[in-house]
Amino acid sequence: MIWKRNEEGADVTIYLNRVSDITAAPSDSLYGIWDLESAEVNDKVATEIYDPSGKRYLFLRWDNRFSDRNSPDNISDGVFRTGDHNNILEMFYYHGNKSSRLNFNFRGNFLILESDSSEKEKIKLKFRRIDYFPT
Secondary structure, eight states, X not given: OEEEEEETTEEEEEEOOOOSSOOOOGGGGGOEXXXXXXEEETTXXXXXXXXXXXXXXXXXXXXXXEEEEEXXXXXXXXXXXXXXXXXXXXXXXXXXXXXXXXXXXXXXXXXXXXXXXXXXXXXXXXXXXXXXXXX
């Protein structure tokens, strides 16, 4: 497709070509099931606080909903959104007026969620991608 127009006195020609693949955003890799491997608060191990039963996982769905589960009885659900031009994950919980804003990065098969440096507590959560729902 070719568009020709005049913009502020200059002739402009725009050429559009069909693409076969859409470039993926970093946030596209968030979708899936993530098992909590470790947690740190202010650089001290806090896994037993964030995952006392050893069964915590995070399920980030394609429709921007999430489930944060510690056990079958301890479920927190909500919606999430990501930054358009940065690696920020914002989670809004359905119950309790709770929300969180975390930076995300990937290291191999791991998802690293970290609190913003301006927060009082420096939180770092390390999740491993899994392909099943833990029981």
